[in-house]
Amino acid sequence: MKSSRVVVVGAGIVGASIARDLARAGVDVVVLDRSATAGGTSSSGEGNLLVSDKGPGAELLLAQRSRALWRDLPRELAEDLPTDFPDLELEDKGGVVVATTPVGAASLLAFAARQRRAGVRADVVGLDRTRELEPHLTDEVHAAVHYPEDAQVQPVAATEALLASARRRGTVVRQGVEVLAGIRCGARLTGVRTSDGDVTGDAVVVAAGPWSGTVAHRLGVDLPVRPRRGTVLVTARMPHRVHHKVYDADYVGAVESGDSALQTSSVVESTAAGTVLIGSSRERRGFDERLETRVLAQLARKALVLFPFLADAAVMRAYGGFRPYVPDHLPVIGPDPRLPGLWHATGHEGAGIGLSLGTAELITDQVTGRAGASSAGYAARFAVDRPTLVPHLQEAA
Structure with a gap:
């Protein structure tokens, strides 16, 4: 047509x-x-x-x-837009997915193997390499996979x-x-x-x-x-101590779940401004915009499992939004x-x-x-x- x-x-x-x-x-x-x-x-x-x-x-x-x-895209937009147009803040930071339990490690490694067969760069890394990628990560790492193709944009x-x-x-x-x-x-x-x-x-x-x-x-x-609610915590600015998008292996299960009840998993990353974003939550409760302490507490507690240093970080704000969910x-x-x-x-x-x-x-x-x-x-x-x-x-x- x-x-x-x-x-x-x-x-x-x-x-x-x-x-x-x-x-x-x-x-x-x-x-x-x-x-x-x-x-x-x-x-x-x-x-x-x-x-x-x-x-x-x-x-x-x-x-x-x-x-x-x-x-x-950045090259194409540079040809279209004025030179003073705000930057996309497109950062090829890569991702690190971490399993903090033996059961999570088995699931993560099996998932990464399937992805590699589909053409994804999913590099299993040992403890020393994991420490190079994320020096401030918890010592309780049973498996880690580096995804260099992951990125972030504003x-x-x-x-x-x-x-x-x-x-x-x-x-x-x-x-x-x-x-x-x-x-x-x-x-x-x-x-x-x-x-x-x-x-x-x-x-x-x-x-x-x-x-x-x-x-x-x-x-x-x-x-x-349908709307699926999510909430993010934002810390005050600090020296850059999280270098990739880092999340716990249970994040994939939360994404794929159809459960309407609250689900949280550890997702931590820094921004160009120096703040740290802490997520993530998923809950189907219509267009209810309220921020709830039960959700914020779970996000904070699970983030500490990955990065214990965040215990001393000040939370600057929290915000939420709605994702478009299909069954x-x-x-x-x-x-x-x-x-x-x-x-x-x-x-x-x-x-x-x-x-x-x-x-x-x-x-x-x-x-x-x-x-x-x-x-x-x-x-x-x-x-x-x-x-x-x-x-x-x-x-x-």
Whole structure:
């Protein structure tokens, strides 16, 4: 299908990436967001670009493709944007995953072996090398794996840069505009009714993060995207003592779990500003924004298992956000067969920043008919009507 005008709902990093990629392909794009750009999930994450937490399969393939696109992005943006535009703070810091128990060690080493067979750099390191990578790490290390491909970016700066690049090619970004309903011509979606008038287009792409289910419902379909709450502690600035993204091996299990109850695991990393970010938590409790001491206490206690020196660190603040959760733990990327003209790019949960560029490439390939990554064979795994999601579509209906 060749589309000359596309309406993108959501100005977070996924929507920004899609707008830029479509604009580069010559498409007229309008981006709508009920709030500010990067005002939702994108502003409340840690900026992770990870392959270390993904097992073999479609999501890992998308992560690997996205990681390649992230490597090229700074050079591409330098050609697009003024020299004084804020830096992306893209840092190829790598990751270190640590098991602090014998059981965790066995699981970690088996997981890393499967990843290596899928092309991931997952280097098992001994205690001496682990100490070189992270001198202040706990002595209670039963196994460690170094992931040199992991990286971090400043997500708000990246979102703004992607949108600025899209604007340079004619994209219109409208903030404070809420989508209220769809516009149809026969059976086809041809635009949206908003709080600031109608916006028409040949296609509508919903990239509204955890609010995508609400937007999809207003347009006429049900999509089982739900908010999954996460909380992060931020320390005061200190000398740089954490050199990679470091997390406990149980983090992968928390990511893959569908349990609605609170789950926490140790994730620790430094920022360019000198603070230390401490996560992570996952809990499905709707759009409840309250910060709770029970969650903060678990995060702090588990971080001390990895880095005992944090016992003397002052906590400067804490913040939370909502990840877009889908029951089968895969993003929803592509056209909706129930409503021609509607496309989805959502459900990435905590991986949206890292997967944003690959997601944009898939959407642009599909919307414009461009030959590209969609022919790689894994695009169908993200389809709305995939077998693992169909039962949940029926539940949502």
